[in-house]
Amino acid sequence: MAGDQQDVVIKVRGLVNAFGSQILHDHLNLDVYRGEVLGVVGGSGTGKSVLLRSIIGLNQIKSGTIEVFGRDTSNLNEAQWREIEMRWGVLFQEGALFSSQTIAENIQVPLREYTEMSQALMNEIASMKLSMVGLSEDAAAKHPSELSGGMKKRAGLARALALDPEVVFLDEPTAGLDPISANMFDELVKDLQKSLNLTVFMVTHDLDTLRATTDRIAVLVDRQIVVGTIDELRQNRHPWIQEYFSGPRGRAAAG
Amino acid sequence: MSTALDATAARARLRLERKPRLLRLIAEGEWTTRDAARLDTQLHHLDLGDAVDAEIYALGLGRLDSASAWLLVRTKREWEDRGKRVAPILLPDVYSTLLHTVEHEHTAPPVVIHNRHTLLAFVTRVGQATVLGLKQGVGILGYLGRVTVETTEAIYHPRGNLRVAALVHQIEETGLNALPIVGLLAFLIGVVLAYQGADQLKRFGAEVFTINLLGVGLLRELGGLVTAIIVAGRSGSAFTAQIGTMRVNEEIDALQTIGINTVDALVLPRIIGLVIALPLLTFYADVMGLLGGAVMCYFDLGITIPVFIRQLQEAISVNTFLVGIIKAPVFAFIIGLVGCFEGLQVERNAASVGKLTTRSVVESIFLVIVIDAGFSIMFSILGI
Numbered sequence: 001m002a003g004d005q006q007d008v009v010i011k012v013r014g015l016v017n018a019f020g021s022q023i024l025h026d027h028l029n030l031d032v033y034r035g036e037v038l039g040v041v042g043g044s045g046t047g048k049s050v051l052l053r054s055i056i057g058l059n060q061i062k063s064g065t066i067e068v069f070g071r072d073t074s075n076l077n078e079a080q081w082r083e084i085e086m087r088w089g090v091l092f093q094e095g096a097l098f099s100s101q102t103i104a105e106n107i108q109v110p111l112r113e114y115t116e117m118s119q120a121l122m123n124e125i126a127s128m129k130l131s132m133v134g135l136s137e138d139a140a141a142k143h144p145s146e147l148s149g150g151m152k153k154r155a156g157l158a159r160a161l162a163l164d165p166e167v168v169f170l171d172e173p174t175a176g177l178d179p180i181s182a183n184m185f186d187e188l189v190k191d192l193q194k195s196l197n198l199t200v201f202m203v204t205h206d207l208d209t210l211r212a213t214t215d216r217i218a219v220l221v222d223r224q225i226v227v228g229t230i231d232e233l234r235q236n237r238h239p240w241i242q243e244y245f246s247g248p249r250g251r252a253a254a255g
Numbered sequence: 256m257s258t259a260l261d262a263t264a265a266r267a268r269l270r271l272e273r274k275p276r277l278l279r280l281i282a283e284g285e286w287t288t289r290d291a292a293r294l295d296t297q298l299h300h301l302d303l304g305d306a307v308d309a310e311i312y313a314l315g316l317g318r319l320d321s322a323s324a325w326l327l328v329r330t331k332r333e334w335e336d337r338g339k340r341v342a343p344i345l346l347p348d349v350y351s352t353l354l355h356t357v358e359h360e361h362t363a364p365p366v367v368i369h370n371r372h373t374l375l376a377f378v379t380r381v382g383q384a385t386v387l388g389l390k391q392g393v394g395i396l397g398y399l400g401r402v403t404v405e406t407t408e409a410i411y412h413p414r415g416n417l418r419v420a421a422l423v424h425q426i427e428e429t430g431l432n433a434l435p436i437v438g439l440l441a442f443l444i445g446v447v448l449a450y451q452g453a454d455q456l457k458r459f460g461a462e463v464f465t466i467n468l469l470g471v472g473l474l475r476e477l478g479g480l481v482t483a484i485i486v487a488g489r490s491g492s493a494f495t496a497q498i499g500t501m502r503v504n505e506e507i508d509a510l511q512t513i514g515i516n517t518v519d520a521l522v523l524p525r526i527i528g529l530v531i532a533l534p535l536l537t538f539y540a541d542v543m544g545l546l547g548g549a550v551m552c553y554f555d556l557g558i559t560i561p562v563f564i565r566q567l568q569e570a571i572s573v574n575t576f577l578v579g580i581i582k583a584p585v586f587a588f589i590i591g592l593v594g595c596f597e598g599l600q601v602e603r604n605a606a607s608v609g610k611l612t613t614r615s616v617v618e619s620i621f622l623v624i625v626i627d628a629g630f631s632i633m634f635s636i637l638g639i
Contacts, residue, residue: 099606117292125291128325132356145604164288164320194352196320 007034008067009167009199010055015064017050024050026223027064034166037193037200038227039210042220043240048203049093051220052169055201056090057081069166086114088167089160093175095152097144103130103155104140110162129158132192134184150177154185161192168192170202174209186212207249219244265317267294271301278306278339280330283315286323294323298330309339313346324350324357398596402526405518409527418524425528429490430536437485441473441540444481445547448472453555462556466563467570469548474571474579478541480627483586486533487619491594494525495615498598499608507599517599526591533587534580541579578639582630586623593619 010032017025024047032038042048053059055066057073066073068084076084089110097106107126111117117125130140133154144152153173160168173189174182186209192198193213204210210217210230217233219226221240228236234245265283267290272279280301286294303309311327313319319327327344334341344354452468498521501507510517545567552558558566597615601607 099604111288115288115292118295121291121295124329125322125325128321128357132321145602145606161321164322191352191356194349196353197349 009034011067013065016062017047017054018062023223028225030218030225032201034199035197036215037213039214039217040203046220048220049171052171052203056169086163087165089165090169091156091160091173093171095156097152097155099144102141102143107159107162114163129161133158150181167199172203174206189213269297273304276306276308278304278309280311282313285318286316287318287320288322291322294326298326307340309334310342311344313344316346319350321357324353328358395596399592402522402592409523421524422528425524426532429529430532433489433536437482437536437540438543440481441543442547444477445544446551449548449551450555463566465552466566470567470571471575473544474541474575478544479537479579479582482537482540483623484620487590487623488616491590491619492612492616494594495598495612496608498595499601499611502601503603522595525595529587529591530584534583537580537583578634585626589622590619
């Protein structure tokens with residue numbers, strides 16, 4: 001994926017994030033290219049989720065610039081934000097489904113907000129998105145509290161994909177799924193990525209997912225980020241990266 | 256990059272081409288979710304004619320997303336249902352995976368959104384609420400039994416299962432920390448009662464009886480009732496929220512697997528703590544209320560403090576005070592019981608905590624007032 005004229009969708013420059021005296025990110029740089037699947041890994045507390053939240057504007061950054069679709073997100077008015085928000089979808093760790101609404105209604109929230117579709121078409125699309133993420137139609141009328149953790153995650157993904165976004169942010173998408181569902185999820189991400197030219201920014205610890213879906217991997221170490229393919233990272237001498245990719249789990253995933 | 260605001264983006268277009276035996280739908284431009292609503296309407300109003308063979312020609316598409324792919328697939332299916340022979344959809348290779356996903360993995364009917372505003376739905380809700388209310392009553396009665404048994408055991412056979420540190424913490428939390436708010440409100444109620452009473456009694460020249468009104472009203476009823484209502488809102492809700500959050504986090508399950516009795520560990524310290532704290536708070540509220548009344552009498556009626564105290568001694572007896580204060584432990588028990596019971600009813604989702612906290616406060620205030628009315632009837636029969 002590493003070409004010279006890559007179209008950069010997300011461009012992070014000199015990002016600093018700190019909570020109190022604890023510095024999480026120290027002048028961190030990152031490029032995410034159009035159409036790639038980028039996996040973000042790192043030890044607990046290294047700020048993977050904070051990085052994701054910084055990019056999608058949920059976290060006030062200390063300094064640095066973040067450009068999404070070529071626009072600096074720090075000085076956007078509300079209309080410009082909506083324009084950008086319409087072009088990405090976010091799957092939160094626990095799905096973050098609206099608990100007062102059924103799954104079908106959850107999926108239709110973005111459709112209702114951004115398009116003028118008829119209710120009939122929205123119902124068709126909700127049903128289609130559900131089957132895309134592997135949920136049966138009887139999940140549609142259920143409320144989030146009636147679903148298992150894995151099903152909530154799929155429903156959350158269906159909502160994230162409701163508007164067919166260009167970029168999808170996935171926060172630990174396969175955590176809590178059984179291996180078969182996780183494999184299916186990986187397949188799904190690959191399929192969508194291929195057919196929609198989707199850009200995927202994925203925080204994950206699942207080495208199988210990393211192996212199966214990602215084009216490049218960004219490792220958060222020492223408040224910085226190291227990016228490379230899985231094979232490049234194996235050559236990296238940083239002890240954490242060595243331990244991560246060459247530990248027993250890393251070797252098992254490599255097959 | 257292609258967005259609707261991008262002027263160069265080719266809008267989604269569709270047209271029908273009729274040949275003698277073939278109907279051809281030609282899709283061009285960028286078919287995205289943004290245009291799906293318009294395309295949906297157009298597709299619904301196509302005049303199909305009577306050709307038997309049909310095809311969907313989409314090789315000219317600049318972009319296709321899943322919502323629009325669904326529109327193509329749906330059109331194909333509709334045509335087939337009307338007896339046409341439809342050739343496989345022709346579209347650029349890059350979208351074949353997407354089309355495959357939409358066409359083969361999705362055969363389910365559209366989801367149905369139930370209308371919640373029909374009469375039937377209303378009747379259903381009323382029925383469900385009634386059953387739920389009855390179940391709730393049975394549940395809380397059962398819980399009352401369990402807590403009574405465990406409390407009695409804790410008192411008569413102390414096997415070290417009463418957690419003193421937790422108990423002291425609860426007394427501090429529900430009693431000591433409630434002093435400012437209870438004091439202020441009781442004082443203000445004293446002021447209001449004295450002012451309104453004086454206003455009415457002045458007409459008969461009996462303004463000195465304001466003090467009787469104040470003494471009896473506050474000590475017998477208002478002091479205890481107001482304190483109980485404040486505590487229900489303040490501590491009853493906190494009990495439900497704390498225990499409910501522990502349920503969401505599976506902490507209650509963890510306690511049980513470790514072998515700790517949840518009633519011992521969580522419920523008894525709260526209920527007993529509140530039973531100790533609420534009478535003390537009620538006494539404090541009585542004092543503050545009388546103080547508020549005395550201040551008002553001084554400024555409004557010119558009754559000095561010594562005169563106030565003398566009149567008060569004539570108006571009330573120790574019994575008046577006892578009648579008020581004896582209700583406090585009962586109120587406390589009910590508030591604590593409902594708070595803890597509702598907390599344990601919480602399901603494993605965050606929304607449930609809020610719902611049950613609200614329910615806990617409403618139920619405990621309701622029960623406090625009902626029990627207060629019961630006491631009034633009982634006292635009047637006993638002639639106290």
